[in-house]
Amino acid sequence: MSLHILMFCLFSAIIIVFSVMSVLSRRILRAAVYLLFVLIATSGLYFILDYHFLAGVQLTIYAGGIVVLIIFSILLTSHISYKFEKPNKWVFLAALFIAISGSAITIWSILNFEFKAATNPTIPSDVRTIGLQLVESGTNGYALPFEVISLLLLAAMIGSIIIAKKEEKI
């Protein structure tokens, strides 16, 4: 159990440090690499929570797909040694104020809320259970969101291909 807590502390420290660095870094490629570290640590947290399928999905789609896409587009659109200028000071201060006050409110409400520890038996979250619930249409069934998300994904793919393709001369 203490190993669990140790790993949790390690992963959350990685997440916090690298997300701050990813937002504050002035070089865009480094920011992308820090984002990659954050996503990998998040999937580590899912592994701690025993959600292996979700951790695998996170690792493949986020860390494998999205970060590679982002790095590709960075390499296509800007130079590696490109540094952007410092942000406007007042914008920076306002954003810092919003972030700090919002997180203070959130942490305060979390600390004040009494969470009831669950006594229900744990449902196994292996691939079989997930797949059965995903296509079932009764209670505990998620057939409708599944269909909607597949349609949305198809529409997004077609739309992005059409947007990114070169305009032909009319």
Next chain:
Amino acid sequence: MFFIGVFGFIVRRNLITILMAIELILNSVNLNFVTFNRYLYPDKLEGHFFSIIVIAIAAAETSVAIALIINIYRHFASIEANKAKQLKY
């Protein structure tokens, strides 16, 4: 982490870094869903499905956004958000 993402969204002027800040926000929301599902309602899998769906939406959104960014780069030769003003007028 959510508020770090919000902070980055406000501060950054560059389109790709704004996209990365959005990824941070979605990721933190996912983490919250999954954790509450695991510790408060372990007999259900609702947070699980919700975060799977959020991941799928994030993938779709990223692909569309990157297509848009590359198109904008072709037009303006820049990916700074404040230089792409042509649509405003």
